Amino acid sequence: MGSNSILAGIGATVLAITLLVCGFAACCLPGTTAALAGAVSSGEDSPYTHEQLVELADVTRAFTVDSHRDAEAAAKELAASVVDAARAASAEGAPKAGEWSDAARRALDEGAAPLDAMEALAKVSDRYALDGAAVSHLEDCNALIVGSSSWLGMIGVAALIIAVLLGVQRQWAALAFMLRMGPALLVALLVVLGLWGLVDFNGLFAAFHSLFFVDGSWTFNYDSLLISMYPLDFWMGMGVVWLGVAVGLGLLCFAGGCVAAWRAQVQARQLAEQAAAATGKKGKKGKKSARK
Template sequence: MQALNKLVAIGSTVSLAVTLIAAGFAAATVPDWATVALSRAFSGCDQPLTPFTHDELTSMAVAGKHYTFDSNNADELNEAIAAANASAEADGRATVIGEASETRRLPADAISHLDDVYRVVSVAKPALAVIAVLCVAGLAHVAVRINRRALGRVLIAGGAFVLAAFAALGIWALVDFYGLFGVFHSLFFQAGTWTFSIDSLLITLYPTAFWMGMAGIWLAVTCGLSILAVLVGFTLGHKQHD
């Protein structure tokens, strides 16, 4: 029984760390508010000659987010892009002649990359949900079958590990964000499938500043929850000691 309890405690620590990381990712990608706010702030920031307004860029960015992380509904994405182009043409900001350009459309390679992301997310979502359930079950087991002090140690270990890992990643991002961005993509996608020209619509919608903002939200939420886990862990350990 002692060996089982130790194994559950270790598994709970690992699953807690993964769940804390997943919570930050979910906060950045599941609700629309992050995409809307970051798109309004940064979409088109590197392309002053883009024919699209901030509202049009935001509409397309949100549709692209839904396509990539939620529904993979091509109709919604195509309709948002078509509406933005029609509006730009009607106002004289763009002409029909350049409508097929990658500065105003998402070509096949861009859609293919979004599909690649969707496939990764489709596998990750249920896997992370299962890990979260196992985390809760494991923490409950530690609290009931062992004691609250052991639960505190698990919370401290899981939270501290994530804080240390994210601190290292944060320093890396400050020193070389492009390098970190490249390594992260190389873990999931083939080389050459996720790089696009600076004036392409995909990069116009989601420039580097946009992804830095997403990373900031992820970092803030995950670190906030990790700090909370550590504080609760210390509290439990202190009470048990008393």
């Protein structure tokens, strides 16, 4: 690879990161949340129905991962959705009406602003609404995701630029190294994390959160609204989606690397043939000079 070995090494590293980010991006899609919440958010231990939990999970996803021009307006929108669902779920004759206490119904004062109503409801129990700790954690997640998205996007662009540059320069061996080593690095990381998850998924989940959040700020009651929307099985499903997308794209890159490796072999053979032909011509010219 010569002088392009360093560039190929950098390219492999940023490609591995890009594949990982693409997997995470797939997890943030509305369809992913809807599908997983629809599969695992049963509502058995919740005062909300399964359908309401799925709808609230989608609204909460948007609050958590989407960029907001006005954070306060986004919080009000989230609170309004929770309060509307609470009023519907606690209404007389509703399927889960028996799960609602008189105190919870009193907290749903029709005249209260959504944020005030949700706060009052959460004080009765976090089964009914997102309390301040839950909203704060979601805001922390939003700041992390939105704040890092531009930097992660730049890493993806860097991977693309390096690949295009190596391709334009016909540095097929270097490009093959990048496209095959990047997925290999990703798989090595995923194997380690996968084994950890199989042995102790809760430990992996805790370690992942402790990298970005203060301890205690991301733990909630098992029957809280947040956990009812996103139970452990939801996050395990997210892990499968993340893994599937990242590895799938990695396989495509690896296939591209195999093509580049074949091009490198063809290129090397052509250069060798050209060198042999040039050597043969010099030999013939030498013989003719000797005869003269």
